[in-house]
Amino acid sequence: MNPRDDRHDIGDSASAVVAHVRQLIDRGALGPGARLPAERDLALQVGVSRPTVRAGLRTLGALGVVRSRRGSGTYIPEGPPTLGAEALSFLAALHKFTVDDVYETRRILEVGAAGLAAERATSEQLATLADEVAGLFASLNDRQVFLVHDINFHRGVAAASGNPIVASMVEMVSALYYERRRMTAERAVDRDLRDAADAHRHIYQAIRAKDGERARRLMHEHLLRARSYQAKEVLASTFKVPASPRRRAAR
Amino acid sequence: MNPRDDRHDIGDSASAVVAHVRQLIDRGALGPGARLPAERDLALQVGVSRPTVRAGLRTLGALGVVRSRRGSGTYIPEGPPTLGAEALSFLAALHKFTVDDVYETRRILEVGAAGLAAERATSEQLATLADEVAGLFASLNDRQVFLVHDINFHRGVAAASGNPIVASMVEMVSALYYERRRMTAERAVDRDLRDAADAHRHIYQAIRAKDGERARRLMHEHLLRARSYQAKEVLASTFKVPASPRRRAAR
DNA sequence: AGACTACAATTGGCTGAGCCACTTTGGCAA
DNA sequence: TTGCCAAAGTGGCTCAGCCAATTGTAGTCT
Secondary structure: OOOOOOOOOOOOOHHHHHHHHHHHHHOOOOOOOOEOOOHHHHHHHHOOOHHHHHHHHHHHHHHOOOEEEOOOEEEOOOOOOOOOOHHHHHHHHHHOOOHHHHHHHHHHHHHHHHHHHHHHOOHHHHHHHHHHHHHHHHOOOOHHHHHHHHHHHHHHHHHHOOOHHHHHHHHHHHHHHHHHHHHHHHHOOHHHHHHHHHHHHHHHHHHHOOOHHHHHHHHHHHHHHHHHHHHHHHHHHHHHOOOOOOOOOOO | OOOOOOOOOOOOOHHHHHHHHHHHHHOOOOOOOOEOOOHHHHHHHHOOOHHHHHHHHHHHHHHOOOEEEOOOEEEOOOOOOOOOOHHHHHHHHHHOOOHHHHHHHHHHHHHHHHHHHHHHOOHHHHHHHHHHHHHHHHOOOOHHHHHHHHHHHHHHHHHHOOOHHHHHHHHHHHHHHHHHHOOOHHHOOHHHHHHHHHHHHHHHHHHHOOOHHHHHHHHHHHHHHHHHHHHHHHHHHHHHOOOOOOOOOOO
C-alpha cells in the first residue's frame, strides 16, 4: 500500500522489523494467539532481506513477544502475559545477586500480591491454591515435588492478585528462585517442610476469608522464615559435608 | 562444515551460542564491561556459522545481556543491572494493561523500595534525591521537565533501596509509566504539581531521617494521590475537549 | 616535538541464494 | 469413511560476500 516506503531510517534495519510488528500490534492487527506473516512475506512488507527479518523476530522472541514453530509459523503466545525469566537469570549471574536480594524482592512483591489476592481472588483461583496446599502436604517426603508445589502456590497467589504486571514479575523472581533452590532443596529439614506447608495453608485461609491484612502479614512472616530455614541449611551443610548417598541415573 | 562433529544437539544451534556465552559468564571469563570475542571467532569456538552466532547474540542483546557496537565489538554493559523495558511495553500493548494496573504495581514495588531506602541510602544517593526534589520545584511551570524529575526521583529511591532486583523492576515500570504519562502530562493542574513536589520532599526527608515506616506511608499516599490526579485530568479532558482556548499562549 | 590527517585492519550490519527438517494439508486409495 | 502419503509451506541454518563504522597507526604538516 505504500510505494513510497523508502528506507529513510538510519538505524538498524532489524529494529525496523520490530517496529513494524509493534505497529501491527498497536493497530490491533495482531493479538494473542495470532500468527505473523511468514518470514518471506514479512521481508517483502518491510523491505528488508529475510535474514534481517529473522533477526528482528529473534529479538521479539527473546522478549517473549513471539514464538516460532518450525514448519508452522511465528505466533504471539496466548495465555497470561509473561516476562521471560532468562533476562533476570543472566543479570543474577552477572551481578552476583544474593539469596537475600531474592527473598527481599519476593517479600515486597508477594506480600502485596497476597493482599490483592484476598480482595479479588476468584473461586477458581482459590481452588487452585487449595490444590497446591494439598500437594504440599502430600509431598512432605519428596523435596523436589514439594518445591514445585511451593512455587506453584506463590505463582497462584500472584495470578489471583488480578494484576498482570505484578503476576509476571512474581513469575520472574519465582523462576530465579526455583533455579537456585532446586539444587539445594534436598537439604531441607522435615520439620521446616511441615512448618512451610502450614504457613501456606494459613495464607490460603486468609485469602479465602478475604482478610487482606492477615494475608499480607502471614506471607511476610512465611518468607522471612523461609529465608532463615535456607540460611540454616547452608550453615549445616558447611559443617556436615556429607557424601552424596544416592546415585543418579545418567544425564 | 562437518556433519560428524560432536554437534548432535537437537535444539537450536543459536541457543548453543547463548549457552556458550552463559558458560563464559558463569565461569567468570566474562563480566560487566568485558568484550566478547568477535563474531567470526565465536563462530569457530562454538562450531556454527556466523549468522547463527549473530542470531544468538541478538537474543542476548534483546535480553540486555550484551550490546553490539559496529566496528568495535560486542560488550557486556557496565553500570547497574537493568532489565529491558521493551518487553513490558509490548506486554502492555498486547494485554491492555490499565493505568490502575501500573499504579498498583508502583505502589507495591516503590513502597517497599522506600522502606529499604530509609534503612540503607548512602549520602551520595540522598544527595541525588535532594537534587531531584529541587528540580521538581524548579520546573513547576514545565510539565515535561517536571515529569522527568518525578521519574528520576522514583528511580533514585529504587536505587537507594540497595536491592538490584527491586531497582531494575522499578526501572521497568517507570519506563512504562513515563511512556504513557508523557503524552498526557500537559493536562496536569498547577496545584497538583505543587502538591506532588511537596510529597516528594517529604518522602526524601523521611528517607534521610531513616524513618522507614514513614517513608513507606508517604510513598503509598503519594502514589494513591497521583493516580487520582491523573484520573481527574482524564475526566476533565473528557468534558472540556472541544473547548478550544481563546488564546494559544499560556504554556 | 606535538598535533593532525590519511589510511588500513578489524568488526558488526546486511544481503542473496540455497539446502534441510518439520508441519500442515489435501487428495488418493483401501 | 478412514487411513495414508506426497507436496507445499515454513522456520533453522549455512555459505560467500559486500558495506559501514570504529580504531589504531603511520605519515605529514605546523
